[in-house]
Amino acid sequence: MDLNFEYVGQAVVIIVFGLAALIGYFFGSNWLLDTIFADVVTPDGHVTKSREGIREAIRPWLFVGPAVILLGLYLVYPAIQTFILSFFDANGDDFVGLSNYQWAFGDATFRQAISNNILWLLIVPSMSTAIGLLVAVLADNVRWGSIAKSLVFTPMAISFVGASVIWKFVYDYRGPDNPQIGVLNAIVQALGGEPQPWITLQPVVNSLLLMVILIWIQTGFAMVVLSAALRGVPDETLEAARIDGANEIRIFFNIMIPQIVGTILVVWTTITITVLKVFDIVLAMTNGQWDTDVLANLMYNWMFRGGGDYGRAGAIATVIMIAVIPILVWNIRRFQQEEALR
Amino acid sequence: MSTKIPILNMSIGAFLARALLLFIVIVWTVPTFGLFISSLRDKDQLAISGWWNALQNVQESQAGRTGTAEDQIERDGEFVIVGNVFDENSAKNIATYGDGLLPGEITDYGPGETVALDDGQTFTLNSDGSYEYTSPEAFDIDRGVRFFYVANIPPSFSLANYEEVLASEDFGQSFINTFTVTIPATLIPIAIAAFASYAFAWMDFPGRQVLFVIVVGLLVVPLQMSLIPLLRLYNNVGETFGFAAKSYPGIWLAHTGFGLPLAIYLLRNYIGGLPREIIESAKIDGASHFQIFIRLVMPLSIPALAAFAIFQFLWVWNDLLVALVFLNKTPDQIVMTSKLRELLGSRGDNWEILTSSAFVSILVPLIVFFSLQRYFVRGLLAGSVKGG
Numbered sequence: 001m002d003l004n005f006e007y008v009g010q011a012v013v014i015i016v017f018g019l020a021a022l023i024g025y026f027f028g029s030n031w032l033l034d035t036i037f038a039d040v041v042t043p044d045g046h047v048t049k050s051r052e053g054i055r056e057a058i059r060p061w062l063f064v065g066p067a068v069i070l071l072g073l074y075l076v077y078p079a080i081q082t083f084i085l086s087f088f089d090a091n092g093d094d095f096v097g098l099s100n101y102q103w104a105f106g107d108a109t110f111r112q113a114i115s116n117n118i119l120w121l122l123i124v125p126s127m128s129t130a131i132g133l134l135v136a137v138l139a140d141n142v143r144w145g146s147i148a149k150s151l152v153f154t155p156m157a158i159s160f161v162g163a164s165v166i167w168k169f170v171y172d173y174r175g176p177d178n179p180q181i182g183v184l185n186a187i188v189q190a191l192g193g194e195p196q197p198w199i200t201l202q203p204v205v206n207s208l209l210l211m212v213i214l215i216w217i218q219t220g221f222a223m224v225v226l227s228a229a230l231r232g233v234p235d236e237t238l239e240a241a242r243i244d245g246a247n248e249i250r251i252f253f254n255i256m257i258p259q260i261v262g263t264i265l266v267v268w269t270t271i272t273i274t275v276l277k278v279f280d281i282v283l284a285m286t287n288g289q290w291d292t293d294v295l296a297n298l299m300y301n302w303m304f305r306g307g308g309d310y311g312r313a314g315a316i317a318t319v320i321m322i323a324v325i326p327i328l329v330w331n332i333r334r335f336q337q338e339e340a341l342r
Numbered sequence: 343m344s345t346k347i348p349i350l351n352m353s354i355g356a357f358l359a360r361a362l363l364l365f366i367v368i369v370w371t372v373p374t375f376g377l378f379i380s381s382l383r384d385k386d387q388l389a390i391s392g393w394w395n396a397l398q399n400v401q402e403s404q405a406g407r408t409g410t411a412e413d414q415i416e417r418d419g420e421f422v423i424v425g426n427v428f429d430e431n432s433a434k435n436i437a438t439y440g441d442g443l444l445p446g447e448i449t450d451y452g453p454g455e456t457v458a459l460d461d462g463q464t465f466t467l468n469s470d471g472s473y474e475y476t477s478p479e480a481f482d483i484d485r486g487v488r489f490f491y492v493a494n495i496p497p498s499f500s501l502a503n504y505e506e507v508l509a510s511e512d513f514g515q516s517f518i519n520t521f522t523v524t525i526p527a528t529l530i531p532i533a534i535a536a537f538a539s540y541a542f543a544w545m546d547f548p549g550r551q552v553l554f555v556i557v558v559g560l561l562v563v564p565l566q567m568s569l570i571p572l573l574r575l576y577n578n579v580g581e582t583f584g585f586a587a588k589s590y591p592g593i594w595l596a597h598t599g600f601g602l603p604l605a606i607y608l609l610r611n612y613i614g615g616l617p618r619e620i621i622e623s624a625k626i627d628g629a630s631h632f633q634i635f636i637r638l639v640m641p642l643s644i645p646a647l648a649a650f651a652i653f654q655f656l657w658v659w660n661d662l663l664v665a666l667v668f669l670n671k672t673p674d675q676i677v678m679t680s681k682l683r684e685l686l687g688s689r690g691d692n693w694e695i696l697t698s699s700a701f702v703s704i705l706v707p708l709i710v711f712f713s714l715q716r717y718f719v720r721g722l723l724a725g726s727v728k729g730g
Contacts, residue, residue, distance in 0.1 A: 011522040011590060018526060018591065022533050030632040059631055060547035067538035067602055068553065074568060074599025075560050081571035092574070131366065138363040141356075148363055150715070152370045157711035158704045159660030161679040165686060165700035166373045169380065169693065181392045181693070183376060216370065221722065228723050248355065277564050280662045284683050299566050300663070303573070310570050317566040328562050335558045 022066075029062045079321070086314035090307075100315035110316070113293040116207055117323075120278060120294065123208070125271040127215045129264060132222025136230055137252060149227065153220035160217070160280035167213045168285060171198040200290045207292050213281050218274065222267045229263035230256060269327045276320055295320050381701045382499040385694035399494040401437055403448060407486035408473065414481045421477045427491065428471035433498065439467045439491035448490045467491060503698040512673045513699055516681040520659060520703075522590055523669075523677055527597035527658045528651055534598065535605030536613075536647065540635045542606065543614035544621055554610070560603040569667050572596065576668070588675065593668040600664065601654045608653075608724055612646035613639055649721025652714050656707050678703040 033055055040049040089096050104110045135152050139145030155163060172182030176195060180186045185195040198209050233256055241251050257264075279296035286292045288301070295316055302313035352360075380393045391400045406427040414421045428434050440450035444457050444465060451457055453469035463477045467489070475487075508514045541547070542554050580587030616639065624634045640647075658664075662679040669675040671684070682699055689695050711718065 014591060015522075015526045018594070019529060019533075022530060026533075026537060030630075034630065034632075056545075056631070057547070060541045060545040060550075063537040063541035063545065063631075063635075064547075064553070066534045067606060070534065070595070070599045071557070071560060071602055074572065074596060075563055075603070076556070078568040078571035079563055082567045082569075085570060135363065135366055138359050138366075142360060142363060145363075148367045151367050153715075154374070154708070154711070155370065157656060157707040158374070159662070159679050159707070161662055161682050161686075162660070162700050162704045165682060165696050166377045168686065168690075169377055169697065170373050172693075179391055181389070183372065183392070183394070186392050186394070216373070219370070224719055224722055228719075273562050273564075277566065280679070280683075283662070284686050287687075296564075296566055300666075303570060303667075308573075310574075314570055317564070317570070320564050321567050324562050324564055328559050331562060332555055332558055335555070 025066070030059070033058055033062065082314045082317050085310050086318045088311050090309040090311055092310045096311065100311045103312060104315050104319070109293055110298065112291055113295050113298045116292065116294050117276070119207060120211055120275050121272060124211050124214050124218065124275045125268050128218035128271050129222045129268050131215070132219045132267070133226050133264070135219070135223045136227035140227070140230065149223060152223055155217045156220040158217065161284050163213050163217055164281050164284035168199070171209060173197040199286060202291050206286065206290055210281055210285055210292060214275065214278060218271050222271065225267050226260065226263060229260040233259045269330070273324060273327060276323055377697050378701055380693060381503055381697035382501070384498045384500070385503060387495055388693050397497050399496055402493050402495055404491060404493055405442070406473070406489050406491055408443070408475050408489070410486055411481040411483050421480050423475040423481060424472065426470070426472045432471065433496050434471065434493045435469045436467055436471060437492040437494045439489060442489040443487040444489055448492060465489070503694040504702065507695055507698045507702065512676070513681060513702065515673050516676050516678045517702065519675060520678045523593055523665065524655060524658045526594045528654045530594055531598040531601040531605045531654060532647055532651060535602055535609050535650070536640065536643065537635070538606050539609035539613050540639055542610045545631055557603050557606050561607060565600060565663060568600070573667055588668060588670045593664065596664055596668050597658050601657065604653065605650050608650050608721060609643065609646055611724055613643055616642055645717060645720065646724070648714065648717040649724065652710060652718045653721055655710060659707050
């Protein structure tokens with residue numbers, strides 16, 4: 001093994017200094033505040049002038065300062081800047097009005113990406129939520145339920161790229177006359193079908209198979225959150241329905257679902273946000289070839305293509321942002337309602 | 343629902359429910375399991391047989407060639423060329439042979455069977471791969487003669503693929519690079535967010551509500567909106583002050599910025615839920631907010647801090663996009679996800695490399711995940727179902 005441990009040493013030094021500076025800031029700034037605005041005290045310990053008011057007016061800003069600066073620098077300022085850049089040319093020098101957007105909606109790849117994104121948005125959140133709910137309900141009545149849930153939850157820990165390798169192996173294709181080493185083609189062959197080159201199989205089949213990867217990852221999230229919500233459904237309600245003779249399927253649809261509909265929406269929107277940003281899977285599996293492109297991957301491509309076209313990349317990013325805005329508004333509304341109840 | 347299946351003593355509905363759950367669990371587990379088994383297999387076998395056959399012999403058709411006239415020896419009045427088609431210490435054995443030099447098909451003769459050829463010559467291929475080619479007259483061939491055989495390759499499992507990957511593909515270095523990115527990018531946002539969350543929960547200052555609403559909004563702003571201006575900013579700052587635009591401190595700060603909204607949101611919910619009396623009584627005792635935070639609130643918030651730490655750790659470890667934008671792809675900076683993605687492009691058919699690299703890259707998050715799952719689930723619930 002040829003590892004560069006010298007570099008690790010440097011990294012450790014930088015890490016220690018960085019963290020020390022951070023801790024130093026919080027302790028140092030508060031100490032300064034307490035020293036500069038100390039109460040005026042007479043020699044016999046009598047406070048003649050309390051400056052607690054000044055100290056407590058300044059201290060909150062010492063606490064939130066670093067966070068506010070970083071949020072501004074890394075999220076707020078760039079978001080505004082990206083929006084502005086989307087009206088400028090490739091280098092961000094000349095104002096070009098709406099021409100980046102005109103280009104986008106006239107471009108075949110962009111339209112392909114938009115329609116793929118819509119497909120992803122329709123399929124991935126609904127399937128992940130549905131399967132997650134199914135597992136949550138089924139596992140509740142089984143002795144090995146917690147193991148089952150743990151196994152379905154595991155893909156949450158796996159990176160999108162790692163998951164792509166795992167599934168590319170499942171979809172592997174070896175030509176019609178060779179033994180197949182991909183599970184999917186082996187199953188197809190065992191059932192008497194022809195092995196298929198899944199990754200290049202158009203239309204839509206290959207995109208659907210990429211979506212399977214994200215569903216595989218996100219179902220665990222949906223399951224855990226919905227499982228917790230189901231536990232909140234009062235047992236008495238369920239018992240009462242059972243005594244009335246309702247069967248389990250009716251109890252599920254008529255009693256459980258209405259009680260957790262709020263949570264289902266939260267799960268759905270959270271996965272929707274993830275889907276809008278999906279990038280790694282498409283880049284690793286196809287890099288957008290064979291009609292599988294999505295907006296986030298297209299945006300990344302334009303960011304670097306031919307030295308980078310910031311106008312077009314910015315326009316694509318803005319389109320993604322616009323799709324997120326309804327959820328953003330809904331989230332804030334929900335938060336404000338909860339705050340009102342506090 | 344009274345129809346029961348006699349042996350299992352359960353209703354048909356309950357049986358179907360269990361079968362469906364089992365089916366989903368299998369679909370969810372098999373892909374990762376297959377990857378893991380494959381990463382341990384011999385690379386030649388991996389390429390020609392499915393991992394579900396890993397415990398069976400793999401059969402492989404191959405061509406062999408006899409030695410030439412130079413190799414012959416005289417024995418008991420006849421001339422013999424001997425040799426072995428396998429390498430020394432090979433675990434392979436011969437299943438069948440035939441064709442080429444021999445009459446008939448590749449499957450016609452079993453190991454050890456002696457085949458009579460024209461002019462009194464004979465040919466024998468033994469199970470261990472050794473062959474004997476005999477002739478009553480001296481051989482006069484200056485090129486070996488071809489024959490064909492089917493070899494059984496017995497199942498073999500080893501860490502050889504892992505050794506290969508860690509030794510030769512820069513993968514070991516990328517493992518360390520990923521750690522170098524992940525640890526500070528997890529610790530820094532925790533420290534910054536903890537102070538901010540306390541201020542949002544327990545301190546009074548103008549604009550507190552508005553600022554926090556902005557944080558809630560930023561929770562869902564896509565990363566894509568940040569990349570271009572930050573790329574330009576980093577390049578400009580690098581040029582102006584003469585240091586590298588792509589550096590570890592640069593990506594730590596980027597991950598910190600991107601992770602802060604969730605960190606502040608989660609921690610404020612937790613810290614804000616601490617009992618008011620604790621904080622009030624500390625204040626009456628003359629403690630400042632700073633002292634209350636360090637001595638009281640921080641220790642009480644360990645579960646929430648841990649929950650966020652796992653989130654951020656997994657997110658940074660598994661990230662590809664931020665690493666692609668803020669780091670070089672040179673060996674001293676490339677992270678594992680980026681390396682894996684490169685391998686997927688350049689070594690797409692070398693499954694022995696891909697499977698073992700992928701498993702190395704998911705091993706650490708899996709360990710973190712399983713050992714700290716309780717905290718992770720708690721954080722997940724706090725982040726998404728607050729208030730039901």
